[in-house]
Each structure stands twice: as C-alpha cells, then as structure tokens.
Amino acid sequence: MIEIRLHGRGGQGAVTASRIIATAAYEEGKYSQAIPMYGTERRGAPLTAFVRIDDVRVRERELVHNPEISIVLDPLIAKQQAVVNQLKPGGLVILNTAYPPEAVKIGGDFNVATVDATTIALETLGRPITNTAILGAFAKVTGLLKVESIEKAIKKFFPGRLGDMNIAAVKRSYDEVKGPIQAVVKEAPEQKVDIHVGGYGVLKDVSSWRVFTPEIDVDKCIGCKTCWIFCPETAIQWDEEKNKPWIRFEACKGCGLCANECPVNAIKMVRVEV
Amino acid sequence: MGELTITPGSACQGCGAALAARLAFKALGSNVIRHGIPCCPDSTTKTPRFSTVFEGGGAQLTGTSRGLKAIGREDVMAVGFYGDGGTYDIGFQGLSAAAERNENIMVITKDNEAYMNTGNQRSGATPKYARTSTNPVGPRSRGKPRPKKNIPFIFAAHYVPYVGTASVGFPEDLISKVNYMKTIKGFRMLIIQSPCPVGWRYDPAKTIEIARASVQSGIWPLYEIMDGKTFKLNYKPKELKPVTEYLTPQARFRHMTEEEVADIQETATASWENLLKADEMGRLII
Amino acid sequence: MVGNKAAATAVKLAKVQVASAFPITPQTTITQYLSEMYAAGEWDFDFVNVEGELTSQVVVQAASRTGARTFTCTSGPGLLYMHHPMQTTGSSRLPVVMAVVHRGYKGMQPDHSDLMSQQWTGWGHQYVEHAQEILDSVLMAYKVAEDPRIRIPIAVGYDGYVLSYTAEPVEIPAQEEVDKWLPPNKAMPSVLPDEVDPSTFARGWGGGDPQMPWKVHHEAILKIEEVLKETMDSFEKTFGRRYGNGMIEEYMMEDAEVAILAMGTIAGTCKAAVDRMRKEGKKVGLIKLRSYIPFPVKDFREWAKKLDGIAVVDRSICPGKGGPVFAKLRDSLFDQEEKPKTLQFHAGLGGKEVRVHDFEMIGDKILKAAKGGKVEQVTWV
Numbered sequence A: 001m002i003e004i005r006l007h008g009r010g011g012q013g014a015v016t017a018s019r020i021i022a023t024a025a026y027e028e029g030k031y032s033q034a035i036p037m038y039g040t041e042r043r044g045a046p047l048t049a050f051v052r053i054d055d056v057r058v059r060e061r062e063l064v065h066n067p068e069i070s071i072v073l074d075p076l077i078a079k080q081q082a083v084v085n086q087l088k089p090g091g092l093v094i095l096n097t098a099y100p101p102e103a104v105k106i107g108g109d110f111n112v113a114t115v116d117a118t119t120i121a122l123e124t125l126g127r128p129i130t131n132t133a134i135l136g137a138f139a140k141v142t143g144l145l146k147v148e149s150i151e152k153a154i155k156k157f158f159p160g161r162l163g164d165m166n167i168a169a170v171k172r173s174y175d176e177v178k179g180p181i182q183a184v185v186k187e188a189p190e191q192k193v194d195i196h197v198g199g200y201g202v203l204k205d206v207s208s209w210r211v212f213t214p215e216i217d218v219d220k221c222i223g224c225k226t227c228w229i230f231c232p233e234t235a236i237q238w239d240e241e242k243n244k245p246w247i248r249f250e251a252c253k254g255c256g257l258c259a260n261e262c263p264v265n266a267i268k269m270v271r272v273e274v
Numbered sequence B: 001m002g003e004l005t006i007t008p009g010s011a012c013q014g015c016g017a018a019l020a021a022r023l024a025f026k027a028l029g030s031n032v033i034r035h036g037i038p039c040c041p042d043s044t045t046k047t048p049r050f051s052t053v054f055e056g057g058g059a060q061l062t063g064t065s066r067g068l069k070a071i072g073r074e075d076v077m078a079v080g081f082y083g084d085g086g087t088y089d090i091g092f093q094g095l096s097a098a099a100e101r102n103e104n105i106m107v108i109t110k111d112n113e114a115y116m117n118t119g120n121q122r123s124g125a126t127p128k129y130a131r132t133s134t135n136p137v138g139p140r141s142r143g144k145p146r147p148k149k150n151i152p153f154i155f156a157a158h159y160v161p162y163v164g165t166a167s168v169g170f171p172e173d174l175i176s177k178v179n180y181m182k183t184i185k186g187f188r189m190l191i192i193q194s195p196c197p198v199g200w201r202y203d204p205a206k207t208i209e210i211a212r213a214s215v216q217s218g219i220w221p222l223y224e225i226m227d228g229k230t231f232k233l234n235y236k237p238k239e240l241k242p243v244t245e246y247l248t249p250q251a252r253f254r255h256m257t258e259e260e261v262a263d264i265q266e267t268a269t270a271s272w273e274n275l276l277k278a279d280e281m282g283r284l285i286i
Numbered sequence C: 001m002v003g004n005k006a007a008a009t010a011v012k013l014a015k016v017q018v019a020s021a022f023p024i025t026p027q028t029t030i031t032q033y034l035s036e037m038y039a040a041g042e043w044d045f046d047f048v049n050v051e052g053e054l055t056s057q058v059v060v061q062a063a064s065r066t067g068a069r070t071f072t073c074t075s076g077p078g079l080l081y082m083h084h085p086m087q088t089t090g091s092s093r094l095p096v097v098m099a100v101v102h103r104g105y106k107g108m109q110p111d112h113s114d115l116m117s118q119q120w121t122g123w124g125h126q127y128v129e130h131a132q133e134i135l136d137s138v139l140m141a142y143k144v145a146e147d148p149r150i151r152i153p154i155a156v157g158y159d160g161y162v163l164s165y166t167a168e169p170v171e172i173p174a175q176e177e178v179d180k181w182l183p184p185n186k187a188m189p190s191v192l193p194d195e196v197d198p199s200t201f202a203r204g205w206g207g208g209d210p211q212m213p214w215k216v217h218h219e220a221i222l223k224i225e226e227v228l229k230e231t232m233d234s235f236e237k238t239f240g241r242r243y244g245n246g247m248i249e250e251y252m253m254e255d256a257e258v259a260i261l262a263m264g265t266i267a268g269t270c271k272a273a274v275d276r277m278r279k280e281g282k283k284v285g286l287i288k289l290r291s292y293i294p295f296p297v298k299d300f301r302e303w304a305k306k307l308d309g310i311a312v313v314d315r316s317i318c319p320g321k322g323g324p325v326f327a328k329l330r331d332s333l334f335d336q337e338e339k340p341k342t343l344q345f346h347a348g349l350g351g352k353e354v355r356v357h358d359f360e361m362i363g364d365k366i367l368k369a370a371k372g373g374k375v376e377q378v379t380w381v
C-alpha cells in the first residue's frame, strides 16, 4: 500500500487533488481512498488530505500517519519542515516552489522534487489554484500513475473547457518538474506545529495564507484611514503620531481589500516572495 | 473606540461578516455578553460568549436578559450575533416570539445571504436567481426561484422599538446605528449585509465594492424603522446605480439573462420608490 | 394539593428566579400556577411565557448561565421537542431543574417513555411517587444540581393525571427553613463582562482529547449518587422526611426473599400489594427506584447478595430492544458472583392501569422463579 499526504490551503483544491489521485488509481484497476482531514477550513487556511492506493480494498479508516509521499500545494507551506513530519525514511516530497530541489532548505532522509505550480496555475487557469498543476509532477516523479489516468480523472471532476485548462496545467507540470534528488540538508529538527487545520477561533499567525501581500507607499498615503476601517482582521494599524498606517503581518490574510479601497492607490498587492 | 476583536481569526480572506463583527462590537463596547449559534467563524471578540443550538438564538438572548435582571445586572447588554440562517430561517420562530414579547435584547445579523458555514446552501436571505450549492443552474433551475425575505419589515411588523439595515460598505452608518441601539431598551435588530467572497464568488478584494454597489443600486437600502411606524431612509443618492454594478462582479449571478436582470432592476426600482415615499412621510403603514 | 401544585409550590419555596414553560397536558396547570404566582408578585420571580418548549429550555439554559435559579417543566411531546437544547444544558453543566409530567407517545396517558428517551442528554433523571415527594424532590434537586461538585441539570419525573391532577395532603415546609437549607445559586464561573476570565475569550475549537468532555461529564453525573445520599440525610434532619437513601427507597425489604423493582406512582400501588402479600406470609418487598441516572449500581449489588429474585417492572420500552431498567439492572449484576433470578415485566405502557392484583401476580411469579419454578422471562402485564 502507498500512503500519500497532501498539504494545501482552503481554495487551492488539496481535497480535490486527493480525489483525482484516488480516481486515477481506480482507473488503473487499483483500490484507493481519499480522506479529507475534517475541519471547518476557510479559504486560505492550511489543511491536509490523505490518499491510500493498494491492490486490494483499503480497509483502514484512520488518517495517514506515516506517508511515503508528501505533496505540498502551497509555496509558503512548502517552506515548513513540518511537511516532512513522520514521512517514511527514504520517502518523497513534492513541493510547489519556484526553486530547484537543490535549494530546498527542509531536511532529512528523503527525496525532493520541485515544480513552480503557482506560476503554472496562474498562467494556465488564471488563478492560483495549484491542485492540478502539481499532479503532472506527481505522475512523473513517482511513476505510480500514468499521466493519462490523471487526465481522465480530471475530466470527471472538471468537464469541458475547465478540464482542458487543468489538463494543460498537468502537462506543463509534468514537463517542468525538477528532481527528484536526495535532500541536500541531511538533518533538521522536527517542527512541532500543527499544519493540519486552520481551526475555528483565534489563530496566531496567518502569514502563510497570503499569495499576495499589501505594500503601503506611505508617501502616497493621505491619511484617510479607509484601509484601517475596512480591514476585517485589524491587520492595518494606525500610527496616530505619523497619521499613517502600518501592517501587523501576522494578522494579514492578503485579501487585497485595503488596496482595492485606497482612494489614492497607495497600497499595492505584490506576489509573496518564496 | 478600541478594537474588540481578537485577530487573526479563522474567517476567509476578505470576509464581510468578519468585518461586520469587528465594526459592530467596536461600537458596542465591552459591557456585552455575546451570543452565538452555529455559523461561520467571522471574528472572535473580547466578550463573554454564550452559545446554544442553531434554532435557539431568540430564546438564549431572552434567558440571558431575564437572568441579568434577576441578578441585578441589567446594565450588561445581551447581544446576539447570528447568521442569516439563524435569523431568517431556523431561528425565526424564537426570534419572532422574542420580538413579540419585546425582550430587552439586541440581535445583529451578518447577512451573507446563504448558509455559508456548511458550504453556501440557500437560505431565506438568498436573493432571487442567485446560484447556491442547493440552487444549481440547470435546465430546470435558474438559481434561487424566489426573492429574499423582507426580514426587516417582518420584524418591524412586531412593533418593536428598533429595526435597522446596515452594510459593511457604510461603516459610519453601521456604527451610528449600533450606538443608537445602545441608548434604547427593548427588542432591537440590525441586519448587516455582509458579502461573502466564497459563496458570492468574487475576488475577496471586492467585498466593500460590492457591498457599496448593493446599497447604491437600491438592492440593499439603508433604513431604520422605530416602533413599527417611524421610517427613515439613511442613504439617499440622487440617482440609483444600475443593478448590474452589483450583479456583474458576482459569479453567483453570472448565468442571468437580460430579462432576469431586468426583473431585478424593476423590483429594485419599484421598492426604492416605495421607500422614498415612506421616508417622505416619515412613517410606514403596517 | 394536586401533584402539579406541589411542583409549583416547590418552585416558590426554592425562590426560583427565572422560569419558563409552554403548556401541554398533563403539565399545563404548572404553567398556569407559575403565571399566577408571577402575576401576584409573591416573590422576586420572572416567568417567561414562550411560544414553544424548545424556547423554554433555551431560556432557562441561558438564564442559568447568568447564575439565576431556573425552572422549566413539560410532558411527552414537549420533552421530545426540547431534546436538542437539553443536550446543551447538560453539556454546559447548568443546574437547571425540570419537572417532567409523564405522558407517553402513543396517546396522552402516562408512561415513562418521554424521560427515558432523553438518556443521552447528560441530565440526572429521577422518578417520584406522590405529591409530597414531588415537592421534596424538586427542592433536593436544586441542592444537588447546584452543588459545586455536580453542576448537572436534573429532571424530576412524575406520572400525569394519577399524580399531576390527583389531590392529596402535602406538608409545606416553612420558607425560612428552606432559605437556610438551600442557599442562593450563583454562576460558576461568572459570565459578567467585568468578572469573566479574559483567557477564555480567544478559545478556539479543537485541540486536546475530544473524548475528555464526555468522560468528565459522565463522572460528574456518577457523583450525584454521593451528593444525593448526603442531601437526603440533611433533608431529613431539617424537614423530618426521607425517601430511602435518595437513590432507592426500600419497602418491607428487611427480611425479603424477593423484591419488585418499580418506579413512579405504580410503586405506591406496589406497596399496597406488598402489604397484602406479607399478610399471606410471602416474603416480598419493594425497591423503588428513584434515580435512574445515575443508576444505583452499588445498592443493587448489595441487594443481589441477599435476594433470590428481582422482578423488574418497566413502564417504558425501547421498541425492539426491551425495558431499559431491566437491561440496566442486569448489566449492573452481570459479573457478580451471587445473582438473584430476574424477570422482566412490561406494565403501565400507554397509561394502562396497573392494579394491586397485578403486583400480586408479579410477586407470585418472582417467588416461584426464585424457588426454581418455571416462569416465562418476559410478561406483559
């Protein structure tokens, strides 16, 4: 049996990706199971999903605790050591990042492959929904499933033009994936964070939710407080002395509302550096 | 006015309801017991919080208000912050009864026009033609077949001290209404239209833009009704914007035909004219 | 005084601060008595006239959170309608007291299926026999529910009509004595904005062992046994009356060879039957079950050592499964070395009258079974 864990954020389609893999496996005559980690995930919140593939019917209904493969759909989550927590020794991690596998900083006894799925998704779908843009890489580096089966499965989930666009994303990711190579960093301390669910209540730091981040041009700012009154997360703070805003980044989800409302366009949303 | 929310919370990016909570509690201040029922997470506040069953919103506010009276703490406000499902639908009976008894409570509804916590199913607050996960568009369905319930008028017809509408796109109006509610006693209700980028399907940066367009096109007029008779329109543009400014950015309306858009336009214009008349008279005839 | 008046009188003696109820036969007159008491302004009391039972349950739940002493009451269908918020009252550990005036689902006459169907809501469940016991049990229910070791809502069940509307003498304790014995309730913890613990604000969902709240809740309910027994002692000391040890009340059990286990009004009828059988030299006694949740496991294990037979009379049935008291009794005794013979009797369902001679028949059967005679396991009386 092969066990896979997927990390993503609400809205990136990690749960759909898990179902596409499971469906593709079934297409190839295998048994499979796709389990979403249950929570009340909101758009942008980190979440986890799991897949099992086997030649016989999968009986266990516990979550996957020691995956062979970890697939990370989000470039910021991909920087966290926790994505390889409890990964089987010699396992494989597939990261959505613009960097080659040689530059990956997370460490341990595993192989790593990388693909810039966000750029692929933005260019083929027009939105940073990276679930299909990582599956081509998955097909290529694992060799577990044929890319045709994945495409067939995608057609079931997204009929018509949307399906074609997603298949284009799969193809590009198949071609552009780099690696796998053995992780360059051999040892790294385990990161004891829960990257499974966004939760329901107060969170500590939502920086990893941002794909775009607000940048304030304080010189342009006229001190109207529009951004401050509208930020749902009170991420925009007001410096009364200077009469200018500043951002509490741990609370900013990168919604872009402040930039959209600023009457003098003093706030720009820029793609997060990863 | 300090912030009463504890952030970051777990609402989605650009959540209108999270902003509605932030603005409402900012104005309410801290001498409040907040009441919740199942709904989206919006924003957590620095207030004691009671929760009960989905259908129990009106009853729990009643119990708290009576309990506070019994223990001699009527200064503390019993405030419910509920979803439209909890207000228009499953909780309607209990809220209506609380209104009829004129309980000394405040009901604030973050109206995102569907059951969002469970994934965008229709509610009594969903507007006509909107696509939801239980009103898909297909050969037999054009989205929601019936218009949104006129819940502010329904509650006004309980002859309660205060019913108002507000929008996250108009924060000063919203805050001044909450401030006013604090000065009176009895049953008070404020329905805040709170766009939801996930359910209404638009770019989260546009939450305020859409909230504003809704008010400016007469889809969600801002008004208040006192004692079921005194009527006041709080925002009166010289000319309404076309409803398309509100409809077009939202993918939940994308399937609409020209005739369907015209239907919405006609309804919006007609009801706006009625409201203008009522505003001129300063009263409603219920 | 009729049973419902006894309940309302207990509400007054306990100086309940907020009550709420919705009329339903055979509870209706309590709602009216409470409304009259409110109108008369007999004490500082608020009665909330609501539009349904669900609301009445939620009203007392929220009022109880503020620290007010609360009361509600209902019957049969009304109790079923309350089911959902009852679990919130239970899970929130609020010391609400509720009178359940039994009414079956199949018709309006009483059986215990209404309260029995609420076993999973996390309340203490008590069943009482006569009007005096209603009044006394409601007072004791407050004492137990509000005890800092407990903080669990308690339902006091009694049969409709034959008790709710039946008049009999009731002694009313002096208000000053009740005041002394039952101090005012208070919120635990305080929920007032100026007193609440701010560290509770940011609490989110999840984290921790999700089974833990169930374990804690279960164990708190089990503790009722100890506190109820204590309370019965202090009640007797103050008011001069007692009902066994609170969990069970024994009648003619000292030298009994067999026992009949019954609850509610029919336990009274059973006492009369026991008297007759005793005159005939039959060593039969009654164990009246007062607390179904928690179940008096310890008491029955003790009795099991001494008895040859127990006849369990269930006034409710889980269709397809059987009588709940019978199942729970057998479960309590299963791994005991000395076990009496046990028989199941279905009686009084749908309000069917259970008469003295029915209990004599039950007594004869259990005596015969105890002596090794052949008797059918299940009897529909």
Ligand SMILES: Cc1ncc(C[n+]2csc(CCOP(=O)(O)OP(=O)(O)O)c2C)c(N)n1
Binding pocket: B017, B038, B039, B040, B041, B054, B055, B082, B083, B084, B085, B086, B087, B112, B114, B115, B116, B117, B118, B123
């Ligand atoms: C009795 C009951 N039925 C159904 C649910 C499931 N449920 C939880 S929240 C919710 C929808 C809430 O919708 P709304 O009140 O509009 O608030 P929103 O989620 O949009 O903020 C539903 C159906 C429940 N918790 N309880």
Ligand code: SF4
Binding pocket: A214, A230, A231, A232, A233, A234, A235, A236, A247, A251, A252, A253, A254, A255, A256, A257, A258, A259, B014
């Ligand atoms: S992007 Fe959104 S969350 Fe971040 S500061 Fe702007 S409005 Fe606030």
Ligand code: SF4
Binding pocket: A042, A043, B010, B011, B012, B013, B014, B015, B016, B017, B018, B040, B041, B042, B112, B116, B117, B195, B196, B197, B198, B199
């Ligand atoms: S689903 Fe909508 S209402 Fe709910 S948290 Fe997300 S944006 Fe807010």
